[in-house]
Amino acid sequence: MKPRFASVALNVPAGSDTYSYKIVDDISDDMLIGRRAVVMLGNRLMEGYIVDITDHADIEEDKIKPVEALLDKEPIFTKAMLELAFWMKEQYLCPLGAALACMLPPGVKARIQKMIVLLNEADVIDNTKSLIINALRDNKGRMALNALKKVVPVKNISSVLAELERDGVIAYEYTVKESVRIKDSYNEAAVSGSISTVRPVQQQLQAITAINKAVDEGEGAFLLHGVTGSGKTEVYLQAIQHAMDIGKDAIVLVPEISLTPQMVALFTARFGSSVAVWHSRLSMGEKYAQWWRIKNGQAQVVVGARSAVFAPVQRLGLIVLDEEQESSYKSDMTPKYDAREVAKRRCDIEAGVLVLGSATPSLETYYAAGKGDMRLLVMPDRINGKPLPHVDIVDMRQEIAYGNKSIFSRKLLKAVAYNLKAGQQSILFMNRRGFSTFVSCRNCGLVMKCPHCDISLVYHSDKGQLQCHYCGYKIAVPKVCPKCKSPYIRYFGAGTQRIEHDVKQIFPHARVVRMDTDTVTKKNAHRDILRLVWRHEVDILVGTQMIAKGLDFPEVTLVGVVAADTALNIPDFRSAEDTFQLVTQVAGRAGRAAKPGMVIVQTYQPEHYSLQAAVKHDYESFYRQEIEIRERLKYPPFSNIVKISLSGKHLPDIIKAAEDMAGELHCYLNNMCYNNDVEILGPSPAPMEKIKDEYRWQIILKVDVHIMDDIKYDIKRMVDRYSCASMDINPYSML
Numbered sequence: 091m092k093p094r095f096a097s098v099a100l101n102v103p104a105g106s107d108t109y110s111y112k113i114v115d116d117i118s119d120d121m122l123i124g125r126r127a128v129v130m131l132g133n134r135l136m137e138g139y140i141v142d143i144t145d146h147a148d149i150e151e152d153k154i155k156p157v158e159a160l161l162d163k164e165p166i167f168t169k170a171m172l173e174l175a176f177w178m179k180e181q182y183l184c185p186l187g188a189a190l191a192c193m194l195p196p197g198v199k200a201r202i203q204k205m206i207v208l209l210n211e212a213d214v215i216d217n218t219k220s221l222i223i224n225a226l227r228d229n230k231g232r233m234a235l236n237a238l239k240k241v242v243p244v245k246n247i248s249s250v251l252a253e254l255e256r257d258g259v260i261a262y263e264y265t266v267k268e269s270v271r272i273k274d275s276y277n278e279a280a281v282s283g284s285i286s287t288v289r290p291v292q293q294q295l296q297a298i299t300a301i302n303k304a305v306d307e308g309e310g311a312f313l314l315h316g317v318t319g320s321g322k323t324e325v326y327l328q329a330i331q332h333a334m335d336i337g338k339d340a341i342v343l344v345p346e347i348s349l350t351p352q353m354v355a356l357f358t359a360r361f362g363s364s365v366a367v368w369h370s371r372l373s374m375g376e377k378y379a380q381w382w383r384i385k386n387g388q389a390q391v392v393v394g395a396r397s398a399v400f401a402p403v404q405r406l407g408l409i410v411l412d413e414e415q416e417s418s419y420k421s422d423m424t425p426k427y428d429a430r431e432v433a434k435r436r437c438d439i440e441a442g443v444l445v446l447g448s449a450t451p452s453l454e455t456y457y458a459a460g461k462g463d464m465r466l467l468v469m470p471d472r473i474n475g476k477p478l479p480h481v482d483i484v485d486m487r488q489e490i491a492y493g494n495k496s497i498f499s500r501k502l503l504k505a506v507a508y509n510l511k512a513g514q515q516s517i518l519f520m521n522r523r524g525f526s527t528f529v530s531c532r533n534c535g536l537v538m539k540c541p542h543c544d545i546s547l548v549y550h551s552d553k554g555q556l557q558c559h560y561c562g563y564k565i566a567v568p569k570v571c572p573k574c575k576s577p578y579i580r581y582f583g584a585g586t587q588r589i590e591h592d593v594k595q596i597f598p599h600a601r602v603v604r605m606d607t608d609t610v611t612k613k614n615a616h617r618d619i620l621r622l623v624w625r626h627e628v629d630i631l632v633g634t635q636m637i638a639k640g641l642d643f644p645e646v647t648l649v650g651v652v653a654a655d656t657a658l659n660i661p662d663f664r665s666a667e668d669t670f671q672l673v674t675q676v677a678g679r680a681g682r683a684a685k686p687g688m689v690i691v692q693t694y695q696p697e698h699y700s701l702q703a704a705v706k707h708d709y710e711s712f713y714r715q716e717i718e719i720r721e722r723l724k725y726p727p728f729s730n731i732v733k734i735s736l737s738g739k740h741l742p743d744i745i746k747a748a749e750d751m752a753g754e755l756h757c758y759l760n761n762m763c764y765n766n767d768v769e770i771l772g773p774s775p776a777p778m779e780k781i782k783d784e785y786r787w788q789i790i791l792k793v794d795v796h797i798m799d800d801i802k803y804d805i806k807r808m809v810d811r812y813s814c815a816s817m818d819i820n821p822y823s824m825l
């Protein structure tokens with residue numbers, strides 16, 4: 091037989107994509123490609139993934155080691171998934187092994203143990219050898235290498251073992267332990283609810299028809315732009331049903347925070363035990379079980395957060411991304427992938443149909459739809475002809491001029507009072523948690539900052555603590571200023587705790603509940619709070635982003651955006667877009683059922699175009715103004731952003747590295763005559779200059795979309811030469 095070699099991808103940070111190993115077993119190529127295997131790299135045993143079988147090796151044949159062991163009974167990656175991984179490697183410049191690793195459930199990573207097996211008890215004179223043989227005999231002829239090393243603590247044990255193996259006295263074996271214990275399969279899907287039938291309305295029907303046709307044809311990409319409460323979910327459900335009817339599978343991605351029990355119940359009510367749920371709150375064992383349910387075809391509908399885009403469905407029909415504008419679809423860890431792009435690519439490879447849905451599409455996506463890269467489906471009306479809520483802007487400067495120093499405008503207070511009286515529910519939205527967002531000394535002006543991060547500490551009233559929201563550092567609130575010893579400590583800036591506190595003072599009889607990451611830490615707390623709201627056992631719900639999107643509470647008629655400026659003032663080119671989206675989304679929680687809704691937006695910049703457009707529910711107008719700015723300033727979608735981050739404990743080193751790298755970049759672009767196609771911003775300190783004792787500098791490149799592929803590998807190579815540097819292509823956070 092001709093020699094065969096496996097190209098094995100390993101999840102190691104640097105180095106080649108694949109390494110060659112000899113195949114010794116008599117197994118067909120098809121049973122090898124996509125299979126997990128144990129191989130030796132240097133003197134380490136590693137788990138790797140066979141991505142190809144060839145008849146030639148990339149190094150001299152006699153230097154090539156054999157594949158030590160094959161894992162699983164059959165390949166775990168399909169050819170399509172391998173192709174997707176190869177694409178990710180090029181797109182995100184990540185190691186091939188890292189791309190493949192994120193397609194497996196976290197628990198699948200094997201713990202590999204090298205075992206020594208005694209084959210015959212030869213008489214030996216060598217002392218070490220007889221020690222080894224005796225030890226093995228005492229252990230029923232089989233020992234893990236590590237255990238043996240403890241019993242026979244000699245330095246040269248490896249070479250002695252090699253001799254014993256050559257003489258046929260011992261052999262090696264590998265035992266592979268999956269690091270998860272498989273518990274009972276996760277059973278969220280079993281709680282099926284009542285199957286309500288919904289009759290789609292005209293605008294839904296048009297969308298459904300178009301998507302279904304594409305699913306039949308196995309090709310197509312859509313942007314479903316439907317206002318809040320227009321019934322997008324029903325479109326997804328019908329399209330999924332259709333895919334299932336013709337024997338295909340569907341993946342539905344939702345932002346982690348929208349993956350509420352309500353959302354899951356909606357899918358399980360419709361599709362029962364065909365649903366697999368995939369989110370970060372699952373334990374490793376649960377994820378592992380779900381993954382295999384999908385892989386084995388027991389689940390045809392996967393509902394999950396970002397990483398569910400890799401769910402191993404067998405016959406992909408449809409991938410839906412709800413709230414496609416959400417930044418959480420972009421991973422900020424290697425591989426730094428964008429689930430929207432991965433979904434698109436996966437659909438192209440596996441003849442699936444992509445549906446991106448949103449009331450406030452990202453600029454990039456809407457631009458792509460405008461160019462014809464995907465088809466635009468519009469649902470301009472709310473279900474049952476419900477009007478969109480009336481939005482009022484309150485100029486907080488005038489409140490101050492009037493002498494109102496409270497965090498609530500007179501208008502908002504009046505509206506809350508009215509709602510309480512009328513027995514209707516209200517939502518107060520604030521996208522910062524804690525009580526006061528910064529604390530300073532009135533005497534010397536010292537601002538209390540985290541000693542590890544260049545960030546103000548946030549006061550948490552329930553614990554009497556100052557906390558850093560980046561590293562978790564906590565201290566008791568100081569009684570006197572640490573610098574000048576003055577007792578006059580002042581608290582500025584309101585967070586959700588403050589809103590809750592003040593609202594309870596003003597309306598002592600109101601039932602107020604707060605929902606943010608501080609109040610949902612306990613298991614089921616999230617569900618319990620939403621249930622209270624659902625049963626109308628709450629009058630006022632105070633919360634962060636967590637309550638801004640997707641929630642469908644019929645009794646909520648008032649939404650107050652307490653400080654629209656917090657999002658607007660973030661130093662990021664997306665801040666206007668984020669603000670428009672946030673205000674539109676949170677406003678969309680109001681007046682979804684019988685009673686009309688009302689929204690009050692408090693701000694110090696009432697004239698800002700993102701707020702003006704949000705007031706009118708005018709996405710188009712916002713888009714036109716924002717896209718013009720993006721084009722003028724060459725921001726995405728008119729360029730690709732490459733963010734090069736440099737971080738480390740020693741600031742001068744970081745600055746030096748940043749300057750050196752910027753010099754190299756300028757020189758490179760000059761030599762390649764790319765000066766007009768790439769703009770270099772910085773080096774400069776990151777907006778958050780220090781986090782967890784690490785200083786952070788950055789260089790931002792705005793790269794013309796046409797030359798990105800020509801230069802990205804060169805830039806990556808430059809960045810890789812600096813151990814303190816990393817790069818991210820089209821990041822979602824510039825902080």
Ligand SMILES: Nc1ncnc2c1ncn2[C@@H]1O[C@H](COP(=O)(O)OP(=O)(O)OP(=O)(O)O)[C@@H](O)[C@H]1O
Nearest residue numbers: 289290291318319320321322323324449473640678
């Ligand atoms: N054809 C229909 N007939 C009656 N009710 C419907 C129909 N379609 C959807 N609904 C109901 O309308 C409400 C709003 O729908 P849905 O939550 O899907 O809106 P959405 O477009 O996802 O909004 P958002 O962007 O705010 O999440 C839901 O309560 C849903 O059950």
Ligand SMILES: [Zn+2]
Nearest residue numbers: 531534571574
């Ligand atoms: Zn002071």
Ligand SMILES: [Zn+2]
Nearest residue numbers: 540543558561
């Ligand atoms: Zn900190």
